[in-house]
Amino acid sequence: MEETQSLTIEGRNAVLEAFRSGKTIDKLFLLDGCMDGPIRTIQREAKKHDTIISYVTKERLDQISETGKHQGVIAYAAAYTYASIDDMLQKAKDAGEDPFLIFLDNVEDPHNLGAIIRTANLAGAHGVVIPKRRAVGLTATVAKASAGAINYTPVAKVTNLSQTIETLKQEGMWFVCADMGGSTMYDLNLTGPIGLVMGNEGSGVSDLVKKHCDFVASIPMKGDIDSLNVSVATGVLTYEIVRQRLLKK
Known part of the structure; x- marks a missing residue:
């Protein structure tokens, strides 16, 4: 039987791979003012998938981070589905x-x-x-x-x-x-x-x-x-x- 677990995804590579694999991302938090290449790529993927984007301070990202290594990007996935x-x-x-x-x-x-x-x-x-x-x-x-x-x-x-x-x-x-x-x-x-x-x-x-x-x-x-x-x-x-x-x- 499959079960789901909400998932916070942190880090640039992890978030980008989540988008590209088709995982549903409900909300994306980006470091306000950070517009380097990797962040722009993630932003494009988010807009393509109609994901809600919030631009927040580093303090806010640090506050919601579970790993302490968010690299300026945190995504809330709808759920992670365990396989059988x-x-x-x-x-x-x-x-x-x-x-x-x-x-x-x-x-x-x-x-x-x-x-x-x-x-x-x-x-x-x-x-x-x-x-x-x-x-x-x-x-x-x-x-x-x-x-x-x-x-x-x-x-x-x-x-x-x-x-x-x-x-x-x-x-x-x-x-x-x-x-x-x-x-x-x-x-x-x-x-x-x-x-x-x-x-x-x-x-x-x-x-x-x-x-x-x-x-x-x-x-x-x-x-x-x-x-x-x-x-x-x-x-x-x-x-x-x-x-x-x-x-x-």
């Missing part, structure tokens, strides 16, 4: 590709979620799946960190990750989760219909979710510290999946 997993599977089918989904087990930092959505988009993943509880949702900070990818890559919220994984396994998907104790990612066959499961910033993938995965993959590390940031680790594993898919063609 069926939407993601259909997207893969329409592209003639095996499904490739990224599951996040209680990722809490909005910058990490935004970066992962951005990576998912560039790597050709068909969607990102997040749990409804104990995890960050689609906030303004997430939208900005995704650099506009949030408008193109579907994000689904599910009540229970483990149950969702089991349902998809019955439909032919395989699941690999990231953990330092797993097999080196280069030794695993990560082709075919796959779900990549990444864990919480501090504790990783929970034992409950991990036991539902078919493989556990580790990233080879040679340094003096023991782990990568979750968004970086997601990028590394995602592109190993991309590499294996390209070799299989």
